[in-house]
Amino acid sequence: VYEGEVAYLYCPLFCHPTLYSYSQIQNSSLSLLWYRHTHTHELEQPINLKLHTLHKDREYLWIQPASAQDAGLYICMLRNISSCVKIGVELKVVQKDGECDLKAQPHLNLTIPFHSKRTLTCPDLNKLTLPNSTHSVSWYHFCNSHLFGNGRELEGDDLVIYSMKGVYRGLYTCVVSYQMNGRMLQFTRNINVIVVVPDAGSKVPIILNPASDQIYMVTLGDTVTLSCHVILPHLYEEKQHIWWTIDKKTVEELADPRFSSPEATLASYKDGDEWKERVLNVMDFSADDLQREFNCSARNSRGFNTSRAVLKAELYFPTLELSCGLGVTLALMLMMFVIYHVFWLELLLLYRSWFGSDERYTDDKQYDVYISYARNSEEEEFVLSTLRRVLESEFGYSVCIFDRDSLPGGTITDDTLRFVGQSRRLVVVVSPCSAVRGTQALLELQAGLTSMLHGGSLRVVLIQFKPIRRKIWVKELRRARLALTLIRWKGEKSAPLSSRFWKQLQLELPMRRDTQDSQC
CATH class of the missing domain: 2.60.40.10 (Immunoglobulins)
Structure with a gap:
């Protein structure tokens, strides 16, 4: 019930007239008593009917009006000297939002066919016994009191719908007001009207x-x-x-x-x-x-x-299996692509160590590497202290350097051609100074290229020691660059044996089965 309005409690023992009816207990030794159980008391307390707000009428208990303190469990009991039976009714007292409440739970659901006539009677109005008193009933449709005319009219306390329409569906609220013992009291009831099709036609599912x-x-x-x-x-x-x-x-x-x-x-x-x-x-x-x-x-x-x-x-198509298989295959391919893209040098060196052949057993060459470079202090320092040292000491190659290995008194051209012809690789250190005509470095490059062009087993490898503009390269160097591998020296970044420079260089040099490529 709403706070401040009248509440009535009906004793559920009389819901089954075959067991109990109020007219029967009037002619028997049974008495109807009301008790209340509150949160402040562990035991049931008798209802004090002397309070002006409480009124017992047959099988009903009226609270006029109800307040928040009246909420709780009410027990109706039928008893005589030898036995008793009782049942509880829970009363909830809620706040009312305005004259009517659109969110209220309906007391009655009523179905009315289209175009039919129906009279709406306020629920529980017939339970109100008011001798020598008057009452009034106010009606609302979705909390709107202007609902009369055009097919709806008041007849006494009732609301008559002469021809049911779709716009007449929804929540109807009736508020009953009456006076008792000098007090103005009221209670509110809600009816949910549902419009349905008329009960006519075949109606077969x-x-x-x-x-x-x-x-x-x-x-x-x-x-x-x-x-x-x-x-x-x-x-x-x-x-x-x-x-x-x-x-x-x-x-x-x-x-x-x-x-x-x-x-x-x-x-x-x-x-x-x-x-x-x-x-x-x-x-x-x-x-x-x-x-x-x-x-x-x-x-x-x-x-x-x-x-x-x-x-x-339907034919079974292994979509899930194919999707999983394809997904795994693509994932493996992507992983292999990434691995090859990142570690392709290491993979090639590993492959060559397993399946490559040692050229020392297939030719009669004396040297593995012949190093050609420009004769200046900076480049000579790189060749002797870094390039030669790593190739001989770390990789175990036999290295030929003209200025170191040639004997005095010989002809430069003949000795150069002889040394280049006895080597398996010609490593040419490219720098601005090596691109000058008439130098020892250019003679060595020409000798190596001539050997390659005439079907020799010599392979030429270019190492770019310092950047050089292409337009100042000599003709032989420009032609060689198109067909030969160019490995770039990047200073301190290329110095460690695990750098990309040494891996690329080792890949171009002859394989050694008696040495392990620990730097791969």
Whole structure:
């Protein structure tokens, strides 16, 4: 009840007249008593009917008016000398928002067909006994009191709807006001009006699916769900039924744990007509189930309708397996691509160490590497202290350097051609000084290129010691750059043996099986 309004409590023991009725207890030794159980007392306390707010009327207990302190559990008890029976009623007192409350729970749900006449009577008004007193009833529709005319009128305490329309649906509120013992009292009741289609026509259930041209695709071995959608036309106070049958037996009659069919669920509702769905679940669907007859049926008092579900097995396509396999394959390919892109030098060196051949056993060359460089202090320092040292001491190559290994008194051209011809690789250190005509470095480059062009086994490797503009390269160097590998020295960054420079250089030099490539 709302705070400040009248509340009445009806003793639920009289809900079953075959057990108890108030007229019977008046002629018996039974007495009707009211008790109250509050949170402040562990025991039930008798109701003090001397309070002016409490009034007992037959099987009702009236609280006029109710306050927040009146909330709690009320117990009505029938007792005599030898026995007693009792039952509790919970009273909740809530705040009222204005003259009426749009969020209130309705005391009554009322269905009215379109274009029909219906009289709305305020609930519980007939329970109010007021001798020598008057009362008034105020009506609201969605808290709007201007609702009369155009098909709705007041007749006494009642509201008459002469021709029901869609705009008349919704929440109606009636407020009853009366005077008692010099006090003005009132109570509020809410009626929810639902508009429905008239109870006319065939009203036979309509099965939307399974339809005559509908095919259910099923997968063998899976759990198959068959759905049945039915329109149940509105019928007053009538329960309508939807069920599935398998070979003309219901799921309960079949008693097979593979088949289950939960209760129908409401999909939509319009003007009393219900769209309901009931599913049939078939676990571990087999080829034999394709030969069964699956029917969805619906019935009410107006008729019966049924429809058969046509099933067809779809070819199994291992989508998940293929997707997983393709995903794993792509992931592996991507991972291999990344690994090769980052570690391609290491992979090539590893491959060569496993499957490469040692050239010392296939030729009669004396040197592994012949180093050609410009004769200036900076470049000579790089060749002698860094390049030669690493190639001889760390990698174990036999290195030929003209200024160190040539004997005095020989001809420079003849000795150069002889040394280059006895080497497996010609390493040319490229710098601005090496691109000058008439130098020893240019003679060595020409000798190496000539040997390569005439089918010799010599291979030429270019090391860029310092950047050089291409337009000042000599003709032989420009031609060599197009066909030969150029490895760039980047100063301190290239100094460690694990740097990219030494790995690239080692890849171009002869393989040594008696040395381990610890720097790979």
